[in-house]
Amino acid sequence: MIEKLDVLKARRAVFSGRVWKIIVESQGNSWETWIVYGPKMKTCHIVVPGKHCDCLDFLFNVIIRRKKCACYHIIAQKMAEAQGKYQTVVLKEEDFVEVLITQKLKGNITIWSMPRQRLQP
Numbered sequence: 001m002i003e004k005l006d007v008l009k010a011r012r013a014v015f016s017g018r019v020w021k022i023i024v025e026s027q028g029n030s031w032e033t034w035i036v037y038g039p040k041m042k043t044c045h046i047v048v049p050g051k052h053c054d055c056l057d058f059l060f061n062v063i064i065r066r067k068k069c070a071c072y073h074i075i076a077q078k079m080a081e082a083q084g085k086y087q088t089v090v091l092k093e094e095d096f097v098e099v100l101i102t103q104k105l106k107g108n109i110t111i112w113s114m115p116r117q118r119l120q121p
């Protein structure tokens with residue numbers, strides 16, 4: 001189930017350019033990850049498309065209570081990718097690691113266990 005309020009919040013995030021695709025370059029290869037910033041750009045959440053987000057809403061309402069199948073960050077990532085409305089940032093692996101550690105130290109990132117449900121297409 002997807003909540004209306006989450007769809008609205010997701011639309012706002014996409015519209016205000018808070019969905020970023022991070023391309024991480026590592027030893028001649030690259031891989032990508034997604035970040036959705038909060039309304040004030042102070043917090044950010046790492047989104048594994050359709051599968052995972054590190055926010056509390058995802059932990060409580062998706063993993064524990066199973067009330068819904070996605071938080072608004074996951075919906076925002078999906079919308080942004082579908083509409084091509086996201087910012088692309090290319091980072092070297094060491095810089096990405098630095099970003100992760102900085103955010104982790106600020107308490108903005110927590111990796112929860114993987115959920116059993118998946119976002120329906």
Ligand SMILES: [Zn+2]
Pocket residue numbers: 045053054055056057058071072073074
């Ligand atoms: Zn989330």
